[in-house]
Amino acid sequence: MKHQFVSRLPWAFIPTLYFASGVPYVIINTVSVIFYKKLGISNAQIALWTSFLYLPWVIKMFWGPFVDIYSTKRTWILATQLTMFFCLGLLAFSLQLPNFFFISLGILTIGAFISATYDIATDGFYLLALTPEQQAFFVGIRSLFYRLAVIFGSGILVFLAGKLEVNLKNISLSWTIALGVSALILAMIFILHRFVLPFPESDVKRQTETQTAIPFLQIITSYFRQQKILAILAFILLYRFGEAMLLKIASLFLLDKPEVGGLGLSTSDLGLVYGTFGVISLIFGGILGGLAISKYGLKKCLWPMALAMNLPNIFYIYMAYHQPSLNLVYPLVSLEQFGYGFGFTAFSVYLMYISQDEYKTSHFAISTGIMALGMMLPGIISGYLQQLFGYPLFFILVCVLTIPGMISMLFIPLKEEKQV
Structure with a gap:
């Protein structure tokens, strides 16, 4: 069934699109440093391994064309949001395991590739779903909500984990709960986007033949x-x-x-x-x-x-x-x-x-x-x-x-x- 473009106010989805972009990024690249420190990992190990998590954003330009070739930007957005929900849920659970460090690091690595792919799809969708005038207007809005996601991740989420540490007297459980909260928020955003994301007419699967000419x-x-x-x-x-x-x-x-x-x-x-x-x-x-x-x-x-x-x-x-x-x-x-x-x-x-x-x-x-x-x-x-x-x-x-x-x-x- 071919979807027709459904005109919806960008206010219904642009803020949450970019909030959902910022939350995984800040958890992967900033919050991970904090919870590894609280769980007793050395500074050298933390800095070394979490720095490698930047790699997907270094090389994401090389698989950007695949996001164009296969499926639509809307489908990519929903698929990566749902997958990120499972990643954050597994990350939260992994902190309860005896050998949590490398297991959680593997999950963070997968999450980093998913997050970078989500960024590609979201930026492409932004250009397809909004008129040039709307793009100019919402550029500041999307930046604001991305920054609010950073405050949520590195501020509110860390503050919550800290309060739980004091009350529960259990650091790993505190961070499991905090990360679980972030996973649930992404799940709610996924459900919202399933209903409110429009179907731009130009958001179609590209033909592989046309892509090889690039x-x-x-x-x-x-x-x-x-x-x-x-x-x-x-x-x-x-x-x-x-x-x-x-x-x-x-x-x-x-x-x-x-x-x-x-x-x-x-x-x-x-x-x-x-x-x-x-x-x-x-x-x-x-x-x-x-x-x-x-x-x-x-x-x-x-x-x-x-x-x-x-x-x-x-x-x-x-x-x-x-x-x-x-x-x-x-x-x-x-x-x-x-x-x-x-x-x-x-x-x-x-x-x-x-x-x-x-x-x-x-x-x-x-x-x-x-x-x-x-x-x-x-x-x-x-x-x-x-x-x-x-x-x-x-x-x-x-x-x-x-x-x-x-x-x-x-x-x-x-x-x-x-x-x-």
């Missing part, structure tokens, strides 16, 4: 033939190098006991400090960064934004040496996250800047894949370096490793008159 090799080679491509690659890989190392270790530092150099925050405190107020600050930093670039241009904003992202890392050096009270940790972490959001805006806009030819969508996908690689590689080594040097010296190293990324900015192509 010049994939030409698209990839055209990307790497750009002017000053080595400088561009260095910039993408190095701009967030220090921040990428900090990202994996920050929550571990906040949780670790003072006798081993950490701040000794409870799980609930971490959910508020880092996952709620920190993420809210990051969102406002990103908004302000967008306003600044729209007013002054990328070229004028790039250096101030890079400094705003990297200089607040010194707050972690201060906290490692002085172990301040919780009242001071709140503003220091929030300021660091605000700077990160502000500085990351320039990075995102530059990726759009270099994706302006006939293959702009594919070029942007390649750039974001390389960006994910630039997050994965520093994360892999961050845990070992932290255990080798201790927290104070590690955070000093983080600050030093922000310098190569800023040096790369001297060589990237960027014209004042270019509009982004």
Whole structure:
């Protein structure tokens, strides 16, 4: 039976589509670090293995065409949502097993590939189900609900797990319940989408014959033939190098006991400090960064934004040496996250800047894949370096490793008159 396009208000599905995109991502890449720490896994092991979970987002551009060739975007969305519900349910259950670490890690790996595939389908559906005017209007809405999902995962979910830890006196059971809640929420979103997602006329199964005509090799080679491509690659890989190392270790530092150099925050405190107020600050930093670039241009904003992202890392050096009270940790972490959001805006806009030819969508996908690689590689080594040097010296190293990324900015192509 052929479905006709059913006109529905985008408000009925765009918020939940992108909320359902953010929840698995933050659980896989952020919350996993926290519950592994609470369950006694070492910092080196956590940073190493959870960093590899970025891999699907590094290489998702290579199986994106299959989402076009086989079935519709709507079907892909529903299938990946349902599969993610089962993944999160199995993840919750796996924490009750004696050999939970590698079992749960395997489930997270499968979930990462499903989540990356869901992102491909969702972005494609967004372009098919909405008119150009609606796409422009809802771009901010979808970003907002994705960020709300991050607050839910790294803030509310972690806070809930922390409260359960105190009441149940059982860490693994507390996290099983918290992750089970997230699975149930995805199940409810799946049921909702089963009824409210429209059937765009253009959302049809593509013919394989037409797909083979796509010049994939030409698209990839055209990307790497750009002017000053080595400088561009260095910039993408190095701009967030220090921040990428900090990202994996920050929550571990906040949780670790003072006798081993950490701040000794409870799980609930971490959910508020880092996952709620920190993420809210990051969102406002990103908004302000967008306003600044729209007013002054990328070229004028790039250096101030890079400094705003990297200089607040010194707050972690201060906290490692002085172990301040919780009242001071709140503003220091929030300021660091605000700077990160502000500085990351320039990075995102530059990726759009270099994706302006006939293959702009594919070029942007390649750039974001390389960006994910630039997050994965520093994360892999961050845990070992932290255990080798201790927290104070590690955070000093983080600050030093922000310098190569800023040096790369001297060589990237960027014209004042270019509009982004």
